[in-house]
Amino acid sequence: MSDTAEIESKFAVDGFAPVRAALAAAGGERLSRWFEENIVLDTADGDLRRRDILLRLRRDAAGKVTLKLPAAVPGNPAIKIRREIETGVGDLAALEAIFAALGYLPRLRYEKVRETWRLGPVLVCLDRLPYGRFVEIEGPAPDIAAAAASLGLSMAAATAKTYHDLYQDHLAASGLPPADSFVFTPQGRREALAESGDA
Template identity: 40%
Template sequence: MALECELKYLNVDFKKLRNALRELGAESSGPYFETNLVFDTRERSLRESNILLRLRQKRSDVLLTVKRPPEVIIDSMLKVVEELETTVDDFDSMLAILDTLGFFISFSYEKVREKWRFMRCAICLDELPFGSFVEIEGEEHDIFQVSKLLGIQDSKTSKQTYHALNVAYRKQNGLADEESFVFTKEQKEAIDKQIGKD
């Protein structure tokens, strides 16, 4: 499995960041909507082992992903996981396969992602139902160099998953426990108008 190294930046001004990315010559694939389904066994054995099994649909692409902690512990300021990912031809067929194998949807989440490429890094501007975040993926040295060039090096950072951030957000705001985080119907309609349907 390949290693995925990333860090999330919190409370970043997206407008200023986009301007900085354009000025530096970064390339954007444009914003798109994502639907993510996370699977587990009935005993939640994957969660207990810190393994993520996810089916993602974005634009016309469907991706099946497995993430797990590295076999060898890596001392890093980044979130580091082993990742295996492949494209899938048919979302519904893959859903049926996972169901047949005994997996169920433990939670789902949605986001609007705007991905940029700059200096061997992927910079993702992510809008989720509970907040906006910037996720930079790449080698540790490159991530910190890019964050400095973009002027976000002093922003608060997090190595947590979006699932963990959502759980913390709900707890901090006195909301009922809910692992899933999806947009409301009204929010989705506004998103469709903003980025268009793929």
């Protein structure tokens, strides 16, 4: 189990090739690449969302349950800080059934392909979502800024928004109605998983 302060920033990018090259040049270590399925649970009346609490089940290489508590330092548009409690789960279906019996049901689903690198004191995640590509840097705030600079990313372009919030921005910019879940089409999933290092 981990119980930590999650400190992170996100950056929208057109492609990952320049970031991968910068990571390699800076001595970064590629750790993993996985397809993730995420289920966000809430009560029927949206009590957790209203209180800015996230309860999530994740299936990637294994299974995890995560609880994210409200932002500790609200108002910073570039860096998100919130308490995160996470642990591995052997049987996600059983845990989902337990939460359902307690009134916590699936409210939205989202998917991504996540490639993770270690760069000194920070984790750098290259996240391919159905609506775009993002670099997420997690670690101590001063180290996030230093890592971003070494990767050619500007903190002026960083955001503390969640992927759900960024999806709402994407829908609004595309003239589409709001929607909660964002998952790949079967073809989109195959393409995301098959992307080469040049993507």
